[in-house]
Amino acid sequence: MARIVNVALGQLGPIQRSDTREQVVKRLCALMREAHALGADLIVYPELALTTFFPRWYIEDEAEINSYFETSMPNAATQPLFDLARELGVGFYLGYAELAQEGGGLVRYNTSILVDKAGRIVDKYHKVHVPGHFEHEPWRRFQHLEKRYFKPGHRFGVVQAFGGVFGMALCNDRRWAETYRVLGLQGVEMVLIGYNTPVHNAPAPEHDDLSLFHNRLSMQAGAYQNGTWVAGVAKAGVEEGVDSIGGSCLIAPSGEVVAACTTKGDEVALARCDLDFCAVYKKTTFNFDLHRQPRAYGMIVERKGETLAADGSPWQAPAH
Numbered sequence: 001m002a003r004i005v006n007v008a009l010g011q012l013g014p015i016q017r018s019d020t021r022e023q024v025v026k027r028l029c030a031l032m033r034e035a036h037a038l039g040a041d042l043i044v045y046p047e048l049a050l051t052t053f054f055p056r057w058y059i060e061d062e063a064e065i066n067s068y069f070e071t072s073m074p075n076a077a078t079q080p081l082f083d084l085a086r087e088l089g090v091g092f093y094l095g096y097a098e099l100a101q102e103g104g105g106l107v108r109y110n111t112s113i114l115v116d117k118a119g120r121i122v123d124k125y126h127k128v129h130v131p132g133h134f135e136h137e138p139w140r141r142f143q144h145l146e147k148r149y150f151k152p153g154h155r156f157g158v159v160q161a162f163g164g165v166f167g168m169a170l171c172n173d174r175r176w177a178e179t180y181r182v183l184g185l186q187g188v189e190m191v192l193i194g195y196n197t198p199v200h201n202a203p204a205p206e207h208d209d210l211s212l213f214h215n216r217l218s219m220q221a222g223a224y225q226n227g228t229w230v231a232g233v234a235k236a237g238v239e240e241g242v243d244s245i246g247g248s249c250l251i252a253p254s255g256e257v258v259a260a261c262t263t264k265g266d267e268v269a270l271a272r273c274d275l276d277f278c279a280v281y282k283k284t285t286f287n288f289d290l291h292r293q294p295r296a297y298g299m300i301v302e303r304k305g306e307t308l309a310a311d312g313s314p315w316q317a318p319a320h
């Protein structure tokens, strides 16, 4: 018996600073209607899908920073999206900036939620791998101040939804093998990932031509090595003068791309995903219980950065 989920990629083109949440939600609803017409059970939207990618600016005014954050979800601006989800019976993944109450104070997270076909939030995730930098770095064409504006999360979790095991990640998380493995160890069958990825990476401009290749490489590897489906969805195009990649795609546990967007604007692409297909990999090549050797992996958790020997040579394990 196949467990089919029809998954739509809900790619967004640019959101300019002056675009209101109401205007953006209208675009998200239009994508959901199109996805529903194609038979979608679920639509995946990008990271920070309600506003322009504000970490490109060094902002000093706290109120201005907070203007990009949601203090509740749903809220007046996003309620129409939740209502439409329930009306059409289409679930969704949505990335947004969250101003959360924590320990008596306010905390800022780069957040995603998973909403079921009844319009209920069934899971929430706080981005773990927060990239970029903390201080203003004027040498850059544009800033990438996620480390300034967001507190990192500390867990990758899964939830039973849409007939299977679903996990969430955000943007830079997709570049790290640990993201997929921690979800894989929880039996994840589909990983949902929204992203905002500038074409230009200031610290390493030589990577710019490879940005779409690295996008796919990271997600295809994560999918195959953990026997899971992966959906990656972009906020693409030129936002306030900064060009971000498109490349939204849906990847099978085989690592094959089964659906992809071809523009850098608002676009829907859809794939029929059989969650039972994961077993073809989880029960064989990537049967973790049969093949993994955790006693050899200790460094992955014990160390943050690479450790070189005193003379700078690659670290040698002590002779047994």
Ligand code: ING
Pocket: 131, 132, 170, 171, 172, 173, 175, 195, 196, 197, 198, 201
């Ligand atoms: N954006 C980028 C990403 O990881 C980045 C940051 C770009 C890091 C290119 C390295 C290279 O896709 C977010 N929002 O994480």
